[in-house]
Amino acid sequence: MEAYTPGEQPTERKYIKLNTNESPYPPSDGVIKAVNSTEVSLLNLYPDPVCKKLKNKLAKLYGVNEENVFVSNGSDDILNFSFMAFCNADTHPVKFPEISYGFYKVYAELYGVKAMIMPLNKDFTVNVEDYLGNNANVVIANPNAPTGIALTVEEIEKIVKANPDYVVLIDEAYVDFGAESCLPLIKKYDNLLVVRTFSKSRSMAGARLGFAFGSEELIRDLEKIKFSTNPYNINRLTLVAGEAAIDEDGYYTENCKAVANTREYTQNELKKLGFECTESKANFIFAKSDKIGGEELYLALKENGILVRHFSAPSICEYNRITVGTKEEMDALITAISSIIKEKNNENI
Ligand code: PMP
Numbered sequence: 001m002e003a004y005t006p007g008e009q010p011t012e013r014k015y016i017k018l019n020t021n022e023s024p025y026p027p028s029d030g031v032i033k034a035v036n037s038t039e040v041s042l043l044n045l046y047p048d049p050v051c052k053k054l055k056n057k058l059a060k061l062y063g064v065n066e067e068n069v070f071v072s073n074g075s076d077d078i079l080n081f082s083f084m085a086f087c088n089a090d091t092h093p094v095k096f097p098e099i100s101y102g103f104y105k106v107y108a109e110l111y112g113v114k115a116m117i118m119p120l121n122k123d124f125t126v127n128v129e130d131y132l133g134n135n136a137n138v139v140i141a142n143p144n145a146p147t148g149i150a151l152t153v154e155e156i157e158k159i160v161k162a163n164p165d166y167v168v169l170i171d172e173a174y175v176d177f178g179a180e181s182c183l184p185l186i187k188k189y190d191n192l193l194v195v196r197t198f199s200k201s202r203s204m205a206g207a208r209l210g211f212a213f214g215s216e217e218l219i220r221d222l223e224k225i226k227f228s229t230n231p232y233n234i235n236r237l238t239l240v241a242g243e244a245a246i247d248e249d250g251y252y253t254e255n256c257k258a259v260a261n262t263r264e265y266t267q268n269e270l271k272k273l274g275f276e277c278t279e280s281k282a283n284f285i286f287a288k289s290d291k292i293g294g295e296e297l298y299l300a301l302k303e304n305g306i307l308v309r310h311f312s313a314p315s316i317c318e319y320n321r322i323t324v325g326t327k328e329e330m331d332a333l334i335t336a337i338s339s340i341i342k343e344k345n346n347e348n349i
Contacts, residue, residue: 004106007309016332018323019307021145021174021284023203023259025326028251030244031204039240047239049231054239057246058211067216068186071242072226073233075173075197075210076103079139081225082193083107086137086167086218089114095136097126099316101145101171120147124278128155132162141171143179146311146321148280150179157182160189167218169193174282176201176256177263177324183213190215200283202245202252207238259283259324266322266330273338285322291341294318300340306333 007020026032055069062069072078087094093114096104108115118130124147131138138159143150160168160182172194175181183194193214199205212222226233234242245252263285267277270287278286288294294317298310301320309321322333 001109002106004103008307010307013305015302015305015307016325016329017307018325018329018333019309019321020205021200021282021321021323022205023200023255023283024324024329025203025255025258027203027241028245028248030248031241034240034244035237037240039236042236045236046232047234047236049227051234051239054234054242054246057243061246061249062183062213064183064186064213065216068213068219070212070214070219070222070226071234072210072212072222073230073238074199074208075171075195075212077208077233078195078210078212078222079103079169079171080107081222081229082139082167082169082195083111083113085221085225086169087111087113092166093136094139095131095134096139097144099124099144099147099313100139101141101173104139125149126151128158131159134163134166136163137166138163138168139171140169141173142182143174143177143280143282145174145282146284146309146316146319147278147286148174148282148284149278150175150281153180153182153185157185157189160185160192164189164191167191167193169195171195173197173200174284176252177283178256178260178281186213186215190217193218198242198245201256203255204238204241204245207241209234209238209242256283262327262330263324265327266324266334269330269334270337273334273341283324285324286316286319287322288318288320289341292344294320297337297340301333301336304336304340306336 051071054071055066058069059066089112094108095116098117098119116136121127170182186192195212198209274291275287275289295310298320301308
């Protein structure tokens with residue numbers, strides 16, 4: 001089987017790191033304080049496997065009951081548990097878009113589950129009609145990755161409604177940067193699982209913390225999988241960090257706004273250089289230029305100390321996915337791209 005290839009996490013050299021969609025902003029003060037607190041001296045004790053306090057805070061913030069909340073070691077863990085819980089080789093295959101988060105295909109293969117992989121439309125939008133009445137579970141990242149394009153809540157509701165006997169998992173890893181969450185729909189549909197993460201909008205990729213919302217029945221199934229594999233899968237420091245992050249939600253909301261503004265600014269600058277960008281609602285830009293190939297630009301930027309993410313699938317190999325960093329980082333990116341293209345033009349004269 002083919003394992004997932006994570007984005008590069010270089011240790012040998014310092015890059016402007018725009019390749020794995022992390023937040024350019026540090027965790028909030030309360031998170032740093034919580035991790036440095038007496039909690040460290042309690043590391044001899046196991047953490048709370050039920051994660052009661054964190055679930056309570058999430059339930060309050062998002063207006064749901066604790067029984068509708070699941071937390072785990074990053075949203076990858078929740079995706080993994082969902083494939084384990086809801087898919088099987090005989091009756092429950094899984095349907096997802098061809099261009100999307102690479103892990104969906106890996107989990108399907110790992111669990112021997114048939115993957116029904118649907119192409120995107122020419123403009124990279126998800127074709128909603130493909131997901132109506134499937135006889136399969138559905139997994140869709142919204143906004144999608146690496147395109148950043150989002151479906152509307154109405155479109156998602158259509159999919160959820162059309163598959164009452166199957167689970168529809170909406171992966172909202174990037175929803176906080178400008179798309180609309182379908183969370184309110186969990187009150188209406190018991191087959192919808194909404195998966196979120198602290199890794200992007202809450203500056204905690206290194207802490208590994210994901211959460212999900214769904215009907216009591218779906219959440220109970222996920223708990224059963226967690227308690228059948230690794231009940232202590234969120235460590236003490238991550239738990240207190242997550243709790244503190246919820247207490248300081250305003251800080252993260254402001255950061256998301258800043259990222260969205262920087263995204264628009266950078267896209268405009270890229271367009272001035274002749275780039276074409278998808279309509280991203282995420283904390284990354286998906287861009288291509290007819291002046292330079294996708295891989296060539298990725299390699300040239302790397303040489304210049306800037307890491308972006310390039311995918312070799314033929315339909316997207318001319319693009320690069322560029323995480324939105326600080327304004328200063330994006331100015332450095334634009335300067336670098338501009339001189340790379342100039343140099344290439346000079347070579348061609
Ligand atoms: N879903 C999507 C669409 C992602 O891009 C990522 C990040 N690679 C994840 C889920 C997993 O994020 P994490 O495990 O850090 O929560």
